[in-house]
Amino acid sequence: MTAHLxxxxxxxxxxxxxxxxxxxxxxxxxxxxxxxxxxxxxANALCGNPAGAAALEIGVxxxxxxxxxxxxxVALVGPLSPMLIETPDASPKPLxxxxxxxxxxxxxxxxxxxxxxxxxxxxxxxxxxxxxFMGSLSTYARAGxxxxxxxxxxxxxxxxxxxEQAPPGDERKLTQPFDYGSGPVRVVWGPQDDxxxxxxxxxxxxxxxxxxxxxxxxxxRFEGPTIEHSKGADIISDGIGPGAIQVPGAxxxxxxxxxxxxxxxxxxxxxxxxxxxPRLGRLLPGQVVRFSPVTVEAAEKLRRDQEARIQRAIAxxxxxxxxxxxxxxxLYEENLIxxxxx
Amino acid sequence: MSVRYLSCGDTAFxxxxxxEISPEINGRVMALHAAIGQAxxxxxxxxxxxxxxxxxxxxxxxxxxxxxxxxxxxxxxxxLPTDMKARQVTIPCCYDDAEFAPDLAEVAERTKKxxxxxxxxxxxxxxxxVYVLGFMPGLAYIAGLEKSLYLxxxxxxxxxVPRSTVAIAMDMTTVYPFESPGGWHLIGRTPLWMxxxxxxxxxxxxxxxxxxxxxxxxxxxxxxxxxxxAGTFDWAKLVRSA
Numbered sequence: 001m002t003a004h005l006x007x008x009x010x011x012x013x014x015x016x017x018x019x020x021x022x023x024x025x026x027x028x029x030x031x032x033x034x035x036x037x038x039x040x041x042x043a044n045a046l047c048g049n050p051a052g053a054a055a056l057e058i059g060v061x062x063x064x065x066x067x068x069x070x071x072x073x074v075a076l077v078g079p080l081s082p083m084l085i086e087t088p089d090a091s092p093k094p095l096x097x098x099x100x101x102x103x104x105x106x107x108x109x110x111x112x113x114x115x116x117x118x119x120x121x122x123x124x125x126x127x128x129x130x131x132x133f134m135g136s137l138s139t140y141a142r143a144g145x146x147x148x149x150x151x152x153x154x155x156x157x158x159x160x161x162x163x164e165q166a167p168p169g170d171e172r173k174l175t176q177p178f179d180y181g182s183g184p185v186r187v188v189w190g191p192q193d194d195x196x197x198x199x200x201x202x203x204x205x206x207x208x209x210x211x212x213x214x215x216x217x218x219x220x221r222f223e224g225p226t227i228e229h230s231k232g233a234d235i236i237s238d239g240i241g242p243g244a245i246q247v248p249g250a251x252x253x254x255x256x257x258x259x260x261x262x263x264x265x266x267x268x269x270x271x272x273x274x275x276x277x278p279r280l281g282r283l284l285p286g287q288v289v290r291f292s293p294v295t296v297e298a299a300e301k302l303r304r305d306q307e308a309r310i311q312r313a314i315a316x317x318x319x320x321x322x323x324x325x326x327x328x329x330x331l332y333e334e335n336l337i338x339x340x341x342x
Numbered sequence: 343m344s345v346r347y348l349s350c351g352d353t354a355f356x357x358x359x360x361x362e363i364s365p366e367i368n369g370r371v372m373a374l375h376a377a378i379g380q381a382x383x384x385x386x387x388x389x390x391x392x393x394x395x396x397x398x399x400x401x402x403x404x405x406x407x408x409x410x411x412x413x414x415x416x417x418x419x420x421x422l423p424t425d426m427k428a429r430q431v432t433i434p435c436c437y438d439d440a441e442f443a444p445d446l447a448e449v450a451e452r453t454k455k456x457x458x459x460x461x462x463x464x465x466x467x468x469x470x471x472v473y474v475l476g477f478m479p480g481l482a483y484i485a486g487l488e489k490s491l492y493l494x495x496x497x498x499x500x501x502x503v504p505r506s507t508v509a510i511a512m513d514m515t516t517v518y519p520f521e522s523p524g525g526w527h528l529i530g531r532t533p534l535w536m537x538x539x540x541x542x543x544x545x546x547x548x549x550x551x552x553x554x555x556x557x558x559x560x561x562x563x564x565x566x567x568x569x570x571x572a573g574t575f576d577w578a579k580l581v582r583s584a
Binding site for chain 2: 023024025029030134142144145189191192238261262264274275296297299300303304
């Protein structure tokens with residue numbers, strides 16, 4: 001293996017994730033997968049990868065990656081302020097996020113902090129050359145499987161690339177950051193909304209809930225008014241879908257996300273509609289949400305509309321200026337082409 | 343009891359066959375799990391059996407709840423198979439060592455048995471069935487423990503239970519796939535790994551398996567443990583198709 005990205009400085013929670021390990025929940029295997037599937041898909045599309053290729057999910061702060069390949073095209077999607085270090089003693093230069101960059105051997109990409117979201121994504125054109133586990137590259141750290149050795153990246157790790165050099169092609173960018181929406185988080189009642197009193201259900205949809213510090217890939221524990229049960233918090237364990245909102249005896253809701261267990265024994269008042277799951281995957285401790293009920297049919301329609309917007313965002317990708325190159329598209333757009341040499 | 347369809351958002355719903363743990367209800371869950379697998383309904387991504395319900399996960403881009411619910415009602419109305427073929431699985435278990443079975447004496451005392459041997463004999467005589475896997479990959483809830491061994495979970499869970507420990511609680515037994523915290527009573531250890539990512543099928547047990555334990559001595563335990571560790575153990579000899 002001659003082409004790879006070397007982690008010269010580790011971030012905080014960098015794991016490889018794809019669209020999830022599908023089909024093994026019956027064996028107790030969580031799906032894992034990207035917390036924000038929209039950003040993952042946009043990053044893959046920018047790089048020309050299949051939608052479900054594995055990306056590096058950046059949690060809070062990303063790594064410094066040294067290019068040990070002829071060249072590599074990366075796409076960064078999310079609220080990042082990455083830097084490029086061209087030679088070991090050069091000062092870092094700012095790069096844009098939400099676009100691709102062509103990097104050369106010896107350059108270091110400093111991914112940096114994620115601002116205003118808990119996750120961002122880095123993909124490489126052609127993907128990472130790692131073996132899937134049970135059909136997926138998603139890291140599930142609790143069992144130590146998938147991704148890179150089943151864990152988050154550490155300094156010195158070497159991520160093998162499928163391509164020796166970047167495929168030919170132009171750099172591309174998003175026209176604008178994807179709009180995840182900002183209203184209440186849409187939820188569908190159930191599967192155990194009948195375990196709660198009318199008062200409890202009202203409390204749930206009429207109160208502000210704050211993301212506590214206990215928030216990770218498994219789920220988010222919220223703080224706020226307690227939700228009253230009518231039939232008790234315990235049930236005979238049943239399946240836990242993505243975004244299930246379980247309410248243990250203490251009455252505070254826990255939204256279960258990518259690394260959630262497959263079955264559980266607490267009553268679940270509602271489930272986050274799939275359209276808003278990527279928003280949940282981006283929440284930071286201290287942020288406040290409201291939950292608002294919709295029907296299954298409405299949630300399905302919202303999801304289809306969102307899918308159309310994702311497709312549109314991909315169709316609207318624009319050419320982006322290569323590093324040190326000329327942004328022809330921008331020149332044409334701004335009508336500066338006659339007379340001014342950029 | 344009638345079947346209930348419970349929403350789990352817009353990408354899954356649960357088909358609930360009752361509100362109790364019974365072999366009949368779990369049998370219907372497993373039969374629907376198999377029937378949906380065979381029917382290959384477009385848009386169904388996977389199904390997740392538990393004690394009394396089956397969660398059906400679907401791709402909201404390929405189908406909808408309004409299409410799927412009648413399709414599944416149709417499968418149930420046509421009659422679910424009642425003669426499900428179960429795998430017969432044997433799990434070797436060493437009960438001898440104090441290191442493996444720290445709770446054996448307490449279980450014997452609290453369930454008013456003559457001695458540890460009587461507890462072991464009842465565990466070996468139990469006809470078990472794997473109801474559900476979950477909580478962690480490969481952890482099986484295996485019901486069918488002899489009724490006279492029924493004990494609630496320990497009031498103080500242990501922080502660390504070694505991998506492959508065999509434990510009992512309520513009417514169930516289990517085998518820990520990883521070292522983990524645990525509140526069950528520890529009565530033995532198998533040299534097998536319930537989860538081994540090197541294997542093509544990393545999870546050994548599956549819901550619906552019939553299961554019994556076979557007593558082995560410490561010498562056999564060590565020999566099998568070496569083979570499992572080396573990846574040379576012949577797992578197929580533990581499984582028969584009924």
